[in-house]
Amino acid sequence: MSERRYTAEHEWISLDGDIATVGITNHAQEALGDLVFVELPDTEREVSAGEACAVVESVKAASDVYAPLTGKITEVNGIVAEEPALVNREPEGEAWFFRIKIADRVAFDTLMDADQYKAFLETAA
Amino acid sequence: MTELASTTTETEILKRTPLDGLHRALGARMVPFAGYEMPVQYAQGILSEHVHCRSHAALFDVSHMGQFSLRGTYAAAALELLVPGDMAGMAPGRQRYSLFLNEAGGIIDDLMIANAGNCLRLVVNASRKSIDAAHLAANLPESVKLVEHADRALLALQGPSAAAVLGRMCPETAGLAFMQVADLPIMGITCWVSRSGYTGEDGFEISVPAEEAERFARALLDQPEVHPAGLGARDSLRLEAGLCLYGQDLDETTSPIEAGLAWTIAKRRKMEWNFLGADPVREQMDNGVQRKRVGIRPDGRAPARAGTEIAGPDGSIIGVITSGTFGPTLGAPVAMGYVKRGHTADDTPLDLMIRGRAHPARVAPTPFVPHRYAR
Known part of the structure; x- marks a missing residue:
């Protein structure tokens, strides 16, 4: 059973063993509007927590997606690059962006859980 | 994010x-x-x-756009000193796209001018309203009355x-x-x-x-x-539709020749050359310009946004994107920008420097989607 956490930059992270799957939240896709382009990181890339490693673009603007945790990119979801609209439809399901093999589980535990993220969205609104 | x-x-x-x-x-x-x-x-x-x-x-x-009218017997003749279009020859019921130019031939604003019969009506960009009003007030004779229809x-x-x-x-x-x-x-x-x-x-x-x-x-x-x-x-x-946005594709340092808007200079005005900014514009028409606005189609799917640098075949920077987005009708990115002389012909290969990587693109004719005006 994987656990899910969230960042203040509106990424979600689902942890399975030492593999973290990362996507953007439903709130993020709503704020962005119709997505028309997604750029994914190269696999094998070493990323640090907070490092910009993917890009999402709406008709209006481009936004960075950050690596929420330090580690190595093991896999990317080519489907979202092929069909960016999937991110609008299935942001927290099928439309994950990339997977990171993480070294440090503690960092994951410090991220917001679902209730904390919900509260965060309410205070930010 | x-x-x-x-x-x-x-x-x-x-x-x-x-x-x-x-x-x-x-x-x-x-x-x-x-x-x-x-x-x-x-x-x-x-x-x-x-x-x-x-x-x-x-x-x-x-x-949000500015609506103005100019009244007075000599309104058209007076306005001609500030725009390169044929205002005196514009019949009642007609409208033209035109430009306010500064002394250096740079574009102060692009606007619509209509002959409403008893007055001229102007529609100007929201961001340029007060600048245009001051420009008109400073340059029109007292006999021409300027009204803003706020x-x-x-x-x-x-x-x-x-x-x-x-x-x-x-x-x-x-x-x-x-x-x-x-x-x-x-x-x-x-x-x-x-x-x-x-x-x-x-x-x-x-x-x-x-x-x-x-x-x-x-x-x-x-x-x-x-x-x-x-x-x-x-x-x-x-x-x-290949249309310019003031503040992105046009500004006070850009001339109508560089912007590909030489067609706004009326035939008669090209004999008189008596509008503000006429001399530098005429010089550019005669001798050519160092950069020109072109349409650009990226080969890939990444949109190139305003400010993206454009590189030539040798990797040197030869221009910049001034407007760029994803074109929903084409299902592909579209852009326009300014490139150096020698790189303006249709199909000229360019590299768009998006997030530090070269993305191949080509100069393309505009409009990207054909106009469907009621001619």
Whole structure:
């Protein structure tokens, strides 16, 4: 059973063993509007927590997606690059962006859980 | 997730158009634009609003734009000293696209000028209103009276169904050809109607008194073909149509020759060369310019945004993107920008430097989507 956490930059992270799957939240896709382009990181890339490693673009603007945790990119979801609209439809399901093999589980535990993220969205609104 | 190109935080008090309440009632997302709170999109979203405009009709609130009139026997002759177009020869009921130029031949603003019979009517960019008004006041003789119509709203009804929609409400509108204007009663409102727009589609821009704007807009939105559309779709539509946006594609350091707008210089004016900025413009026409505005089609799917550097085959920077987005009609990115002389021919290969990587692109003819004006 994987656990899910969230960042203040509106990424979600689902942890399975030492593999973290990362996507953007439903709130993020709503704020962005119709997505028309997604750029994914190269696999094998070493990323640090907070490092910009993917890009999402709406008709209006481009936004960075950050690596929420330090580690190595093991896999990317080519489907979202092929069909960016999937991110609008299935942001927290099928439309994950990339997977990171993480070294440090503690960092994951410090991220917001679902209730904390919900509260965060309410205070930010 | 953080927006890379975020809009500047506005500390000033933002103005609202007469349709502000309607936008909010329709669920618009409001953003600061040129000193106004404007709808960037409604619930449908930019893609859908864009596509609907190309297939049916879209209603845009463009009340933030400046509406002026010039009165006086010599208004046309006086205005000719500030624009390169043929104003004296423009018949009543006609409208032209023109430019205010500074002494160096740079573009102060691009605007529409109509001959309404008893006066000239101007529609200028929201961001340039006060600059244009000061420029006119400083350069027009006292006998020409300048009035700003801040008490009027401006709506744009655009798309292949626009003529049928407006024709149901006022049959006389069908008689207007592209770039013709008339004052017509619609729903008992005296409307200043112009068959023109900023989308590449057939359509109308309609000026109405502010207090009638919401009733008029709701009547248009009640028509089955019409959906509201915001500034987001307006931008992607105009870019597909190859039309310039002041402040991005045009500014005071850009000349009409560089911008590919030499066609706005009327034949007679090219014999007289007596408008402000005529000498540098003439010199550029004779000797050519160092850079020119071109349309650009990226080969891949990554949109190239304004500010993206353009590299030539040897890797050196030869230009910059001034407008770029994803073109929903084409299902591909589109852009325009300025490139050095020698790189302006159609199909010239270029590299767009997006996030540090070269993305291949080609110079392409504009409009990217053919205009469908009612000629």
